[in-house]
Amino acid sequence: MPAKRPAARRPTMKDIARRAGVSESAVSFALNDRPGVSEITRDRVRRVAEQLGWRPSTAARALSGEGAATVGLVLARPAHTLGVDSFFLQLVSGIQEVLARRHLGLLFQVAQDVDDECAVYRRWWAEHRVDGVLVVDPRTDDPRPDLLDELGLPAVVIGGAPDQSHPGLSSVWADDAGAMAALVDGLHALGHRRIAHIAGLPGLAHTERRISALRAEAERRGLTEVRSVPTDYSDAEGAAVTRRVLEAPAPPTALIYDNDVMAVAGVAAAAELGFSVPADVSVVAWEDSALCRMVKPWLSALSRDSVEFGRTAATELTALLDGGPARTVRVPVPRLIERDSTGPARSPGTGRPA
Amino acid sequence: MPAKRPAARRPTMKDIARRAGVSESAVSFALNDRPGVSEITRDRVRRVAEQLGWRPSTAARALSGEGAATVGLVLARPAHTLGVDSFFLQLVSGIQEVLARRHLGLLFQVAQDVDDECAVYRRWWAEHRVDGVLVVDPRTDDPRPDLLDELGLPAVVIGGAPDQSHPGLSSVWADDAGAMAALVDGLHALGHRRIAHIAGLPGLAHTERRISALRAEAERRGLTEVRSVPTDYSDAEGAAVTRRVLEAPAPPTALIYDNDVMAVAGVAAAAELGFSVPADVSVVAWEDSALCRMVKPWLSALSRDSVEFGRTAATELTALLDGGPARTVRVPVPRLIERDSTGPARSPGTGRPA
DNA sequence: TCTTTCTGCTCAAGCGCTTTAGCTCGGGCT
DNA sequence: AGCCCGAGCTAAAGCGCTTGAGCAGAAAGA
Numbered sequence: 217m218p219a220k221r222p223a224a225r226r227p228t229m230k231d232i233a234r235r236a237g238v239s240e241s242a243v244s245f246a247l248n249d250r251p252g253v254s255e256i257t258r259d260r261v262r263r264v265a266e267q268l269g270w271r272p273s274t275a276a277r278a279l280s281g282e283g284a285a286t287v288g289l290v291l292a293r294p295a296h297t298l299g300v301d302s303f304f305l306q307l308v309s310g311i312q313e314v315l316a317r318r319h320l321g322l323l324f325q326v327a328q329d330v331d332d333e334c335a336v337y338r339r340w341w342a343e344h345r346v347d348g349v350l351v352v353d354p355r356t357d358d359p360r361p362d363l364l365d366e367l368g369l370p371a372v373v374i375g376g377a378p379d380q381s382h383p384g385l386s387s388v389w390a391d392d393a394g395a396m397a398a399l400v401d402g403l404h405a406l407g408h409r410r411i412a413h414i415a416g417l418p419g420l421a422h423t424e425r426r427i428s429a430l431r432a433e434a435e436r437r438g439l440t441e442v443r444s445v446p447t448d449y450s451d452a453e454g455a456a457v458t459r460r461v462l463e464a465p466a467p468p469t470a471l472i473y474d475n476d477v478m479a480v481a482g483v484a485a486a487a488e489l490g491f492s493v494p495a496d497v498s499v500v501a502w503e504d505s506a507l508c509r510m511v512k513p514w515l516s517a518l519s520r521d522s523v524e525f526g527r528t529a530a531t532e533l534t535a536l537l538d539g540g541p542a543r544t545v546r547v548p549v550p551r552l553i554e555r556d557s558t559g560p561a562r563s564p565g566t567g568r569p570a
Numbered sequence: 571m572p573a574k575r576p577a578a579r580r581p582t583m584k585d586i587a588r589r590a591g592v593s594e595s596a597v598s599f600a601l602n603d604r605p606g607v608s609e610i611t612r613d614r615v616r617r618v619a620e621q622l623g624w625r626p627s628t629a630a631r632a633l634s635g636e637g638a639a640t641v642g643l644v645l646a647r648p649a650h651t652l653g654v655d656s657f658f659l660q661l662v663s664g665i666q667e668v669l670a671r672r673h674l675g676l677l678f679q680v681a682q683d684v685d686d687e688c689a690v691y692r693r694w695w696a697e698h699r700v701d702g703v704l705v706v707d708p709r710t711d712d713p714r715p716d717l718l719d720e721l722g723l724p725a726v727v728i729g730g731a732p733d734q735s736h737p738g739l740s741s742v743w744a745d746d747a748g749a750m751a752a753l754v755d756g757l758h759a760l761g762h763r764r765i766a767h768i769a770g771l772p773g774l775a776h777t778e779r780r781i782s783a784l785r786a787e788a789e790r791r792g793l794t795e796v797r798s799v800p801t802d803y804s805d806a807e808g809a810a811v812t813r814r815v816l817e818a819p820a821p822p823t824a825l826i827y828d829n830d831v832m833a834v835a836g837v838a839a840a841a842e843l844g845f846s847v848p849a850d851v852s853v854v855a856w857e858d859s860a861l862c863r864m865v866k867p868w869l870s871a872l873s874r875d876s877v878e879f880g881r882t883a884a885t886e887l888t889a890l891l892d893g894g895p896a897r898t899v900r901v902p903v904p905r906l907i908e909r910d911s912t913g914p915a916r917s918p919g920t921g922r923p924a
Numbered sequence: 925t926c927t928t929t930c931t932g933c934t935c936a937a938g939c940g941c942t943t944t945a946g947c948t949c950g951g952g953c954t
Numbered sequence: 955a956g957c958c959c960g961a962g963c964t965a966a967a968g969c970g971c972t973t974g975a976g977c978a979g980a981a982a983g984a
Contacts, residue, residue: 226970238934257933272971274699275628279939280971281939324677342624506831512841584940595965596964611962633970633971635943698970
């Protein structure tokens with residue numbers, strides 16, 4: 217029998233009260249900066265607490281109505297899509313930065329799909345586990361806002377467009393439509409008239425925003441050969457779609473990819489087909505990362521600060537937890553980093569390489 | 571004033587007791603499959619609970635000594651190193667898979683460094699937040715096992731070599747030394763005699779294991795021009811080190827990279843220097859991912875199942891939480907996926923490209 | 925001097941659950 | 955008939971914290 221040394225006992229408020237010679241309530245008042253104790257006592261209590269290494273038990277706190285000091289984040293993307301994307305860990309590290317300052321924990325869960333995700337919210341709520349949640353990958357026709365409303369769980373939606381119908385939710389978003397417009401503007405100025413947009417998962421709010429922004433821009437300019445093709449964000453589909461669009465009769469002269477992974481896979485696919493980048497076809501990735509500088513030519517990319525995005529979202533959530541009003545905040549529009557994969561459109565002809 | 575609909579109230583055991591016409595204790599017994607109630611009552615109680623959508627409050631549970639139903643995971647790598655690596659999200663998704671089955675939550679935190687990480691453990695322990703933790707990136711001379719021992723916090727170390735001095739900790743690890751030996755074996759058979767190992771962060775246990783395994787293999791075979799160079803895992807350092815070793819007088823004919831990111835950056839750097847892969851120099855990445863198939867030539871890589879790794883680790887932790895003994899389990903050694911970046915060594919000469 | 929009003933503190937209840945001790949039956953034993 | 959016993963339940967305490975009510979004593983007003 218492994219004679220286990222008994223784990224050290226956690227000090228409680230009772231211990232502090234005894235050592236400081238006051239009642240438990242006095243300790244509570246003192247440590248929570250509430251009126252009701254003299255400065256002298258407060259100091260003494262604080263010192264004793266410090267010395268004992270006391271920390272409030274979140275369980276007890278939560279039980280007496282203070283909330284769980286925890287926020288939740290669930291990720292509902294297919295497992296294989298998870299890994300390659302650098303966005304999430306960045307986002308999470310930004311989130312943590314602000315949560316940590318307030319000693320808030322982050323409860324993390326990966327789910328199968330949105331229904332599963334909803335079940336997780338319900339469970340978290342019923343189990344008293346979280347005080348609020350961060351919702352990522354908002355969708356068109358999303359069941360989550362309604363649910364969170366019903367549960368009364370404070371939440372901030374990350375990446376969703378402002379949503380009038382859920383005044384309880386905060387929203388942090390980037391102006392994809394504006395970015396898309398600027399992007400098309402730039403490509404148009406370079407002479408590009410045929411553009412393909414290799415989009416992300418259909419149904420995701422920002423995917424749809426980008427698609428419709430592109431369509432709007434095309435119509436405004438009278439461009440008829442502009443299209444969006446949704447994918448699952450994977451390198452495989454990125455490459456496949458690239459091949460498909462480039463093999464068409466009048467292939468596009470510019471490709472916009474909704475993430476870095478597909479863009480990289482796309483240039484490789486293009487190269488195999490004999491298209492050289494950017495001479496035959498320009499490429500821009502929506503999402504910058506080290507990846508974009510790992511391939512030749514270096515990829516032009518729309519860059520945003522995902523860490524800051526996370527910070528902003530977490531800040532909004534803490535504001536909500538503090539009883540503040542729900543807000544909608546827009547983070548800076550991603551800016552185009554021009555590298556070597558974009559250039560003037562090939563002059564007329566079929567657009568196919570020789 | 572936004573007339574907020576009051577959030578639905580969570581049902582408690584008292585509600586169930588009232589509706590089922592029994593005492594709270596009977597409810598507790600019934601729902602926890604404890605003897606003390608008849609099957610009839612048990613069924614009735616269960617039905618009522620179900621119907622009310624009851625879930626035990628983790629706070630209350632934790633407070634009455636049952637544990638927090640949560641395990642912790644802290645990541646202490648520099649923020650910029652976080653993103654590109656596909657390993658962690660895979661690992662986490664494996665972990666979740668088994669935790670979710672048991673309704674265990676995963677509390678996630680990113681820390682600055684190991685000291686910070688230790689502080690997090692202390693806090694979690696004092697706050698009663700977690701029942702156990704998963705420790706990643708074990709180091710040589712690691713303060714964490716001692717701390718966890720002291721706190722009596724069940725833990726499983728992921729990726730550490732078996733550690734006799736901490737019988738309380740479980741350990742899940744891969745045989746890097748064996749893998750390295752097999753790898754060198756293969757390269758040697760292809761005629762490679764000069765090998766450079768672009769290693770990961772120094773101080774990380776598995777980095778050191780790989781380095782010393784390589785050294786041992788080299789000595790065994792009498793190879794003198796074999797070396798390991800530690801890096802920070804980043805594409806930048808990967809490329810820089812690659813340039814440095816290839817510009818040396820008698821450059822290596824084979825490069826082993828400790829992750830996929832550096833390998834990709836490395837081939838790009840090699841190409842710039844006029845080295846062609848695999849004709850002039852063979853490349854293998856320790857860690858397979860989509861990345862390895864995004865560059866030309868496709869990279870040969872050591873592949874392991876990170877999701878399964880996570881599952882195994884989580885399983886060990888739950889076993890520990892159930893009061894089981896600490897164990898050391900070895901996951902399958904990663905296997906080499908041969909793609910296009912490895913080939914026979916260039917025949918004698920300086921080894922430099924023409 | 926006696927009342928009022930603070931200030932600084934203590935008491936005790938309560939949050940939702942577990943758990944131990946105890947209570948009440950009905951049935952089997954002698 | 956008297957007794958014991960176990961099955962099936964209830965009562966109540968306790969986990970660590972917050973909080974509203976209450977209470978002593980000093981300072982201030984009459």
